[in-house]
Amino acid sequence: AISPDIEEEWKNKEISYLQKIEELKIAAGITETAKIEEMKRDIAFLNSIIAEQFKKEQDMKKQIAILNGIPANQIFMELQRKTFRDLPPRLYCDMCEVFDLHDTTDCPEQALDIMKNGIHENVHKVRPSPRAYCEECEEFGHDIECCQKRQTEKSEAKDCTF
Known part of the structure; x- marks a missing residue:
């Protein structure tokens, strides 16, 4: 052991x-x-x-x-x-050239342009004097009394020198 x-x-x-x-x-x-x-x-x-x-x-x-x-x-x-469901057109701004933000008519830039330029200034336009129009030959430049077409038809003619 x-x-x-x-x-x-x-x-x-x-x-x-x-x-x-x-x-x-x-x-x-x-x-x-x-x-x-x-x-x-x-x-x-x-x-x-x-x-x-x-x-x-x-x-x-x-x-x-x-x-x-x-x-x-x-x-x-x-x-x-x-x-083919009718989808609404996407908003697009021509001024900012971005989609989905706003439309051109709602453009904040457009509102700024109007404010910068001022609201419609009162500018008086000068209208030109009325032009003579002949209803006989349908042309501008002379009236019916001085129309060559009518003068040939009538023997009596008015002096229409310009």
Whole structure:
């Protein structure tokens, strides 16, 4: 037999090793349990996605059945109505060259230009003297009394020198 000290030390090491083996088994069991739980969560998530896809598929099948019962020209008219709806025109300012902010008529720059130049100044325009118009030959430059066409018809002529 071996000395009692060595035997006791051997038994103590054996006990500590057995305890460590048990701890490792428990730790391994926990990690396996955690892996199993994670896989169960993944399965539940994938099952929910499958259920959503199945519901969408059923809805699509119902829509197909409804569309198969409708005449083709009615479907075409409905699609045209949905795709070619009247869209309001986009706002565009010619002065600022921007879309969707304001229209040219509502441009703040235009209001500033009017304020800078002042509101309509009273400028009197000089009207030209009235021009003579002949209703006989429908031309400007002479009146009906001095019309060459009329003078040839009448022997009596007025002096129409300019």
